Amino acid sequence: DAGVTQSPTHLIKTRGQQVTLRCSPKSGHDTVSWYQQALGQGPQFIFQYYEEEERQRGNFPDRFSGHQFPNYSSELNVNALLLGDSALYLCASSLGMPDTQYFGPGTRLTVL
Amino acid sequence: QKEVEQDPGPLSVPEGAIVSLNCTYSNSAFQYFMWYRQYSRKGPELLMYTYSSGNKEDGRFTAQVDKSSKYISLFIRDSQPSDSATYLCAMSAAAGNKLTFGGGTRVLVKP
Numbered sequence: 001d002a003g004v005t006q007s008p009t010h011l012i013k014t015r016g017q018q019v020t021l022r023c024s025p026k027s028g029h030d031t032v033s034w035y036q037q038a039l040g041q042g043p044q045f046i047f048q049y050y051e052e053e054e055r056q057r058g059n060f061p062d063r064f065s066g067h068q069f070p071n072y073s074s075e076l077n078v079n080a081l082l083l084g085d086s087a088l089y090l091c092a093s094s095l096g097m098p099d100t101q102y103f104g105p106g107t108r109l110t111v112l
Numbered sequence: 113q114k115e116v117e118q119d120p121g122p123l124s125v126p127e128g129a130i131v132s133l134n135c136t137y138s139n140s141a142f143q144y145f146m147w148y149r150q151y152s153r154k155g156p157e158l159l160m161y162t163y164s165s166g167n168k169e170d171g172r173f174t175a176q177v178d179k180s181s182k183y184i185s186l187f188i189r190d191s192q193p194s195d196s197a198t199y200l201c202a203m204s205a206a207a208g209n210k211l212t213f214g215g216g217t218r219v220l221v222k223p
Contacts, residue, residue: 004155033210042118042200042213043156056210090155094208100146101211103155 004093004104012110021076021107025093032074035090086111118214127223131188135201135214142203145177147186150198191221
């Protein structure tokens, strides 16, 4: 049973560019959440997708947007990249209740 | 002030010792409490999941929740060098809700 997978593993971009990160949830899971983890800090919630709709959103600007596909996979898009967007981006999937979220390995984004 | 506070460590213990970790929080709406383990440059791995107050034990791990004090703990018995990692507490107000994490405590178990 495959767990949560994310691609790419690493990514280097320059300021002002746009980036798309991808996530495939654990088999059978229908909810995908995205988190940003800066170096030495805990993950911070970006948003959550369920039934192809954004269900919850954290305190992130509109430069951060997402999408969920009918097969439950998801994308995170970040426009107009800033140096401060450098972080590990984590995807977590879950199903119904109780809510236990399983994390993928993350995509490490470096903005130069 | 952060909603969830966690001592960053590092916490260094000898192999076989009990590791004691804790988090305090300010949001009384939190009802679901989790502990994750994260190895360097990897995603967090769920260790323990607890609903409301009380204790939960799973092998060498024991999680405690005291909602009256807004304080949660994780104990690791018979610690091993492979337990060296960053431990993150996380909590949510409702099933399906976003997780709010502490900053993580780095633990080093020395052989």
